[in-house]
Amino acid sequence: MAGVTQVQTTLNGEVINFLCEPRQSLLECLRDVLGMTGTKEGCNDGNCGACTVIMDGRIVDSCLVLGVEAEGKDITTIEGMATPEGLHPLQQSFLENAALQCGICTPGFLLASKGLLDQEPDADEGRIRHWLAGNLCRCTGYDKIVRAVLQVSKAK
Amino acid sequence: MEPFDYLSPSSLEEAVKTLASKGDQARIMAGGTDMLVQMRAGRRTAPLVVDIKEIPDLNVVSYDATNGLTLGAAVPCYKIYQDETLSAAYPGLMDAAFLIGGIQIQGRATIGGNICNAAPSGDSIPVVIALGGVCNIAGPNGTRQLPVEEMCTAPGRNALADGEILVSVSIPAPQAKSGASYLRFIPRNEMDIAVVGVGSSVQLDASGQNFVSARISLASVAPTPVFAKEAGDSLAGKPVNEETIQAASELAQAAAKPISDMRGTIRQRTHLVGVLTRRTLNIAIERARGG
Numbered sequence: 197m198a199g200v201t202q203v204q205t206t207l208n209g210e211v212i213n214f215l216c217e218p219r220q221s222l223l224e225c226l227r228d229v230l231g232m233t234g235t236k237e238g239c240n241d242g243n244c245g246a247c248t249v250i251m252d253g254r255i256v257d258s259c260l261v262l263g264v265e266a267e268g269k270d271i272t273t274i275e276g277m278a279t280p281e282g283l284h285p286l287q288q289s290f291l292e293n294a295a296l297q298c299g300i301c302t303p304g305f306l307l308a309s310k311g312l313l314d315q316e317p318d319a320d321e322g323r324i325r326h327w328l329a330g331n332l333c334r335c336t337g338y339d340k341i342v343r344a345v346l347q348v349s350k351a352k
Numbered sequence: 353m354e355p356f357d358y359l360s361p362s363s364l365e366e367a368v369k370t371l372a373s374k375g376d377q378a379r380i381m382a383g384g385t386d387m388l389v390q391m392r393a394g395r396r397t398a399p400l401v402v403d404i405k406e407i408p409d410l411n412v413v414s415y416d417a418t419n420g421l422t423l424g425a426a427v428p429c430y431k432i433y434q435d436e437t438l439s440a441a442y443p444g445l446m447d448a449a450f451l452i453g454g455i456q457i458q459g460r461a462t463i464g465g466n467i468c469n470a471a472p473s474g475d476s477i478p479v480v481i482a483l484g485g486v487c488n489i490a491g492p493n494g495t496r497q498l499p500v501e502e503m504c505t506a507p508g509r510n511a512l513a514d515g516e517i518l519v520s521v522s523i524p525a526p527q528a529k530s531g532a533s534y535l536r537f538i539p540r541n542e543m544d545i546a547v548v549g550v551g552s553s554v555q556l557d558a559s560g561q562n563f564v565s566a567r568i569s570l571a572s573v574a575p576t577p578v579f580a581k582e583a584g585d586s587l588a589g590k591p592v593n594e595e596t597i598q599a600a601s602e603l604a605q606a607a608a609k610p611i612s613d614m615r616g617t618i619r620q621r622t623h624l625v626g627v628l629t630r631r632t633l634n635i636a637i638e639r640a641r642g643g
Contacts (some may be wrong), residue, residue: 241393329455330457
């Protein structure tokens with residue numbers, strides 16, 4: 197039945213349980229069920245990347261993942277990037293490079309960039325630009341974002 | 353989205369049994385990158401969504417130089433292009449897997465799903481047709497095979513009967529002096545829907561100077577992906593030169609039946625079929641000679 201399902205998932209390192217309907221996207225579950233509103237809704241159809249999260253080491257658009265698919269998965273959202281000790285190096289670099297204006301796309305860009313550098317710590321500019329093609333920013337013109345990621349990358 | 357039930361079977365048997373009992377009430381979901389968008393927009397509805405990603409048979413990636421590739425219908429694009437053996441064996445397939453959506457989409461979207469979604473613009477379909485891909489289908493009455501070019505029957509419609517499921521796509525092993533390529537035209541650099549796409553594969557003779565055979569397939573120029581058989585066949589036994597490639601590209605143009613819409617006009621699309629057919633043939637030839 198299209199009833200409520202219990203989902204167990206690891207969210208930002210913590211095993212949690214939540215209830216959702218099969219029709220609810222992971223994005224809806226994060227924001228509306230779990231109250232974690234750091235992940236943003238942009239287009240809600242997989243074009244803009246604002247809702248990017250890391251699931252089992254891969255970046256995905258959380259609007260195109262069902263909440264029930266999170267069962268047994270390991271998910272990182274923007275809320276999991278900073279630590280009590282301080283900002284993630286990418287967050288610090290975005291600040292220093294003024295790589296954001298309105299900020300709606302920023303959590304998605306940060307997670308997408310983290311997804312890249314976790315796998316390829318020495319990604320170069322071309323790789324960064326290609327990797328971030330699935331994230332749209334209507335403010336910055338992208339250069340500052342790319343520069344911010346490049347500053348954290350070991351490619352010099 | 354309208355409410356639906358969700359099932360994630362762990363075996364092909366269970367999936368087929370469920371699909372057979374639910375008929376058109378069930379809809380198969382692989383990566384979900386097309387289907388969830390369509391369901392959210394109300395263009396598709398399904399009382400039951402059957403998620404196939406936990407089924408081992410649909411996650412198979414099996415390749416050897418004799419039998420070729422069997423690619424499970426639930427294997428996401430990134431797993432294909434991250435595989436160095438596959439990248440070396442099927443560079444034409446990589447052209448497509450690497451440009452479907454962005455990295456987020458490639459983490460979820462599958463070639464099998466692209467074929468079943470049956471969009472005229474499906475980026476992976478032309479090259480899989482060009483490579484001679486075959487769909488391995490399971491259903492309540494057993495299994496059957498269908499060439500990929502017969503899989504798409506209309507925009508958004510495929511040849512699967514109620515209760516059937518695409519298990520995998522088989523692609524023959526690449527032979528010596530063979531090569532393939534896929535190119536699309538889009539007005540942006542990334543993340544767009546093909547105005548025209550062309551997939552070509554060639555088999556050259558030992559000298560690398562003559563075609564043994566060729567297959568050409570087109571996207572976004574008809575209600576379904578087009579297998580331009582005559583265009584490819586025209587190259588069989590011919591020398592590799594500008595004239596034979598030009599003649600094949602004109603036959604490909606003749607096989608295209610494009611419409612004018614927001615992405616392009618009939619004239620532009622017909623022109624692009626010619627250009628992209630020549631370019632993909634030349635890349636395929638270069639790859640064939642290098643291998």
